[in-house]
Amino acid sequence: MSPILIKTIQFFLSLSLLIVLHELGHFVPAKLFKTRVEKFYLFFDIKYSLFKKKIGETVYGIGWLPLGGYVKIAGMIDESMDTEQMAEEPKSWEFRSKPTWQRLIIMLGGVTVNFLIAFLIYIFTSFYYGDTDISTKSIKNGYWITNTVLTDLGMQTGDNIVAIDGESYTNYSDLRKNLITAEEVTLERDGETKVITLPEDFLGKLSVNTERTFFELRVPFMVGQVSDSSLNKGAALEAGDVILGINGEEIKYFDQFPSKLQQYKDQAIVADVLKEDGSSKNLELQVDTEGKLGIYRAEHPLRFQELGYYDIVQKEYGFFESFGVGTKKLVDQIAGYGQQLKKIFTPSTGAYKGVGGFKAIFDIFPSTWSWQAFWSITAFLSIMLAVLNLLPIPALDGGHVMFLLYEMVTGRKPSDKFLEYAQMVGFFLLLALILFANGNDIYKAIFK
Known part of the structure; x- marks a missing residue:
């Protein structure tokens, strides 16, 4: 399908x-x-x-x-x-x-x-699926800052976001969610603390920016698929292989590869590859004239955890416990959406530029079927429908x-x-x- x-x-x-x-x-x-x-x-x-x-x-x-x-x-x-x-x-x-x-x-x-509806969804999904997140305390070398709005404010890859509006978060998803309506971000960079005050129109700038993400976890270069047009189509690479370095130099994070590969345009390199069975292998790869390998990366959170990049936290709830968890999720989601609406109806924030219609809702849904994602999105849309009404x-x-x-x-x-x-x-x-x-x-x- x-x-x-x-x-x-x-x-x-x-x-x-x-x-x-x-x-x-x-x-x-x-x-x-x-x-x-x-x-x-x-x-x-x-x-x-x-x-x-x-x-x-x-x-x-x-x-x-x-x-x-x-x-x-x-x-x-x-x-x-x-x-x-x-x-x-x-x-x-x-x-x-x-x-x-x-x-x-x-x-x-x-x-x-x-x-x-939202309340019941949060109760039963908490009971059935539990909660899976990534511990912010396990992040060792900061985050990959992918959005130019953030870099223009002085943030850079490797910064560790320790607090938003003075509050620290133990879960990565909460950190990302609360950045949208934040006014102040506290960072740690090279052992020093830095506070960045976000402009009033921060949300508006994010809304019109073409980059879809704000910041991401720093993960290794895991091979997903080799492009049909890649010079490395015939290389002995398999999905799940992790490229840990080139020409004898360790490269721990995927975000470090683009700048490093620019040094080897139109040249052959020797890649240090970690196989899924734990063995290592040196493979000769070709960098094209644009400084690319023509390899799509893959995401595998459990494997990344095994390699020590972060810790995944899995919480399970009993039936009656899930009622309290569901209540907190409902209240937090209503409060968060209320903050966004407040900014949308405040012209100086520019947040109205990000208001979307049916296509924006359509884009929220994943392209692969997931009942967990479906119910989570449906709960959010139910709250949105209620608040707007x-x-x-x-x-x-x-x-x-x-x-x-x-x-x-x-x-x-x-x-x-x-x-x-x-x-x-x-x-x-x-x-x-x-x-x-x-x-x-x-x-x-x-x-x-």
């Missing part, structure tokens, strides 16, 4: 699952409070549906436009803009006839389900909640005409955000 097809299946499966469950979060309390639900749709059915079937008083269907989904609740001003129904006298089974607290529960049902924008759940809270506090319900105008404003604002996000995707695809 092609990598693109695998990514596509994961993308649609994840989003479809989240959309259906989100709408179910509105549907169930609506039915419990005896409110009529006229439609329940996955995707939008503008003009026609791919599938629809009426069961009881509700039409269930699948639309052709995969931009979300919806439930149409009778007596409610929503994206359907059904003003004719609102002009009639309220019926007992309509949304507008229900007590405010019931309407509030119906509107909060979707985001509640999304948070619950809580934004106080009419046409989103947060906008309806905002007006309901106003009604509960003041005892006065906004007029239907006001809600209609607010829904229209919210719809166009939401459309603008969608166009901006997906426009960013298109711009990056063409010009980056």
